[in-house]
Amino acid sequence: MTKISTRLLIVDDLHQVFTEKLEVNNIAFDYLPTIGRDEALRIIPQYTGLVIRSKFKVDSAFLDAAPHLNVIARGGAGMDNIDETYAQQKGITLLNAPEGNRDAVGEHMVGMLLSLMNNLHRGNAEIKEGLWQREANRGLELGGRTVALIGYGNNGGAMARKLSGFGVKVIAYDKYKTGFSDAYATEASMEEIVEKADVLSLHIPLTSVSRGMVDEAYLARFRKPIFFLNGARGEIVHVPAILKALDEGRVLGAAFDVLPVEKFPALAEQPWYGPLMAHNRVICSPHVAGWSVESYFKLADVLATKVIDHLRNH
Numbered sequence: 568m569t570k571i572s573t574r575l576l577i578v579d580d581l582h583q584v585f586t587e588k589l590e591v592n593n594i595a596f597d598y599l600p601t602i603g604r605d606e607a608l609r610i611i612p613q614y615t616g617l618v619i620r621s622k623f624k625v626d627s628a629f630l631d632a633a634p635h636l637n638v639i640a641r642g643g644a645g646m647d648n649i650d651e652t653y654a655q656q657k658g659i660t661l662l663n664a665p666e667g668n669r670d671a672v673g674e675h676m677v678g679m680l681l682s683l684m685n686n687l688h689r690g691n692a693e694i695k696e697g698l699w700q701r702e703a704n705r706g707l708e709l710g711g712r713t714v715a716l717i718g719y720g721n722n723g724g725a726m727a728r729k730l731s732g733f734g735v736k737v738i739a740y741d742k743y744k745t746g747f748s749d750a751y752a753t754e755a756s757m758e759e760i761v762e763k764a765d766v767l768s769l770h771i772p773l774t775s776v777s778r779g780m781v782d783e784a785y786l787a788r789f790r791k792p793i794f795f796l797n798g799a800r801g802e803i804v805h806v807p808a809i810l811k812a813l814d815e816g817r818v819l820g821a822a823f824d825v826l827p828v829e830k831f832p833a834l835a836e837q838p839w840y841g842p843l844m845a846h847n848r849v850i851c852s853p854h855v856a857g858w859s860v861e862s863y864f865k866l867a868d869v870l871a872t873k874v875i876d877h878l879r880n881h
Contacts, residue, residue: 571613571615571635572595572615573594573595573615573616573878574595574596574597574613574614574615574616575589575594575595575596575597575614575615575616575617575618575640575874576596576597576599576607576610576611576613576614576616576617576618577596577597577598577599577600577618578599578600578602578607578617578618578619578622578623579600579618579619579620579621579622579642580600580620581600581618581620581642581866581867581870582863582864582866582867582868583867584864584867584868584871585618585642585867585868585870585871586598588868588871588872588875589871589874589875592875592878594874594875594878596618597614603623604622604623604624604629607623607629608628608629608632611629611632611633611636612632612633612634612635613635614633614635614636615635615636615637615638616636616637616638616639616640616874616878617633617636617638617639617640618639618640618641618642618870618874619639619640619641619642619648619649620641620642620643621643621648623648624648624649624650625639625648625649625650625654626650626653627650627653630650630653630654630657630659636657636659637658637659637660637881638659638660638661638662638874638877638878638881639654639659639660639661639662640661640662640663640870640873640874641661641662641663641664641870642664642667642866642867642870643663643664643665643668643857643866644663644664644665644668644669644672644721644722644772644857645663645772645773645800646661646663646772647772647773647774647800649661660877660881662870662873662874662877663870664865664866664867664869664870664873665720665721665722666721666865666869667862667865667866667867667868667869667870668857668858668859668862668865668866669721669722669724669725669857670725670729670861670862671856671857671858671859671861671862672722672725672726672770672798672856672857673722673725673726673728673729674729674859675798675824675852675855675856675857675859676726676768676796676798676822676824676856677726677729677730679796679798679822679824679850679852680709680766680768680794680796680822681709682822682850683794683819683820683821683822683848683850684706684707684708684709684794684820685704685706685707686703686704686705686706688850689704689847689848690704709733709734709735709766710733710734710735711734711735712735712736712765712766713735713736713737713738713763713764713765713766714730714735714736714737714738714764714765714766714768715737715738715739715740715755715760715763715764715765715766715767715768716737716738716739716740716752716768716770717739717740717741717760717767717768717769717770717771718739718740718741718769718770718771718772718799719739719740719741719744719747719752719754719770720741720770722770722798722799722857723739723741723752723768723770724749724751724752726768726770727739727749727751727752728751730751731750731751735766736753736763737751737752737753738752738753738754738755738759738760738763738764739752739753739754739755740754740755740756740757740759740760741754742771742776761788761789761790762790763790763791764789764791764793765791765793765794766793766794766795766796767789767793767794767795767796768796768797768798769781769796769797769798769799769803769804770798770799771799771800771803772799772800773799773800773802773803777800777803778802778803779802779803779804779805780803780804781797781803781804781805781808781809782805782808783805783808783811783812785808786808786809786812786817786818787817789817792816792817792818792819793817793818793819794818794819794820794821794822795809795812795818795820795821795822796821796822797821797822797823797824797825798822798824798825798856798857799825800825801823801825801826801827801828801829802827804823804827806826806827806837806839806843807838807839809821810839810842810843810846813846813848813849819848820848820849820850821846821848821849821850822849822850822851823843823849823850823851823852824851824852824853824854824855824856825854825856826851826854829853829854
């Protein structure tokens, strides 16, 4: 196979700091943020690197069409829109930038939790409808409670740091690591999580193991009613199970930044969409926890550094 010169295809919108860093380091690229999958598939044989956010799936068919590809960089934390196993089998290096949006995720999820516990979303809606209901909107204090994190990587760690001033105990379970207790969280077993949690927050990637993990059986294990937060991936959670637990009082409130199906009209077609939107102890945001003004810059900045380091060393 004829070796071609290093050239990156950028198919998604990134902060200009990314291309500025490439230019300073004399790395060739084509910035085509409006390109579709079909056109990208047609031209990818010309490139040694692909830079993407969430525009389309980089599946086996796409990878097979890219004989010179040696690096894929994603401007985000998760890698679930890339066939990681197949890419690695083909010797392609995968880079992401969870350091770039971890603070945004942590702050967003703490904000959602505080809104749930203090009925801010409900009170706001009622006042706009001419209702002034103080007693019905009496809040709960976060201090003194136990917040349980599932996953203690970049996002879980950031969440723990953001919670450090609230007087809570933070415990964390991570299937893939041990010995990670620090000043902000204490490592715990799942047995301790289900026994002690007052708040459960997900910070794990979507994998074959985690897909559909939070179902009725999973929620039934918890000894106390919990507040539930999902800022990870929507497909991890079986939404009807959360709705049932809300109705039964086992979940006190639920916050979703991500859902199993996102964007309209497909979202509105889901059988659980109506009940979820009608529930006054549920709040949702449109998958923006990690997409702050600041993280737009930081994601691109972190990713550019990783790409440059990779190209220098290979």
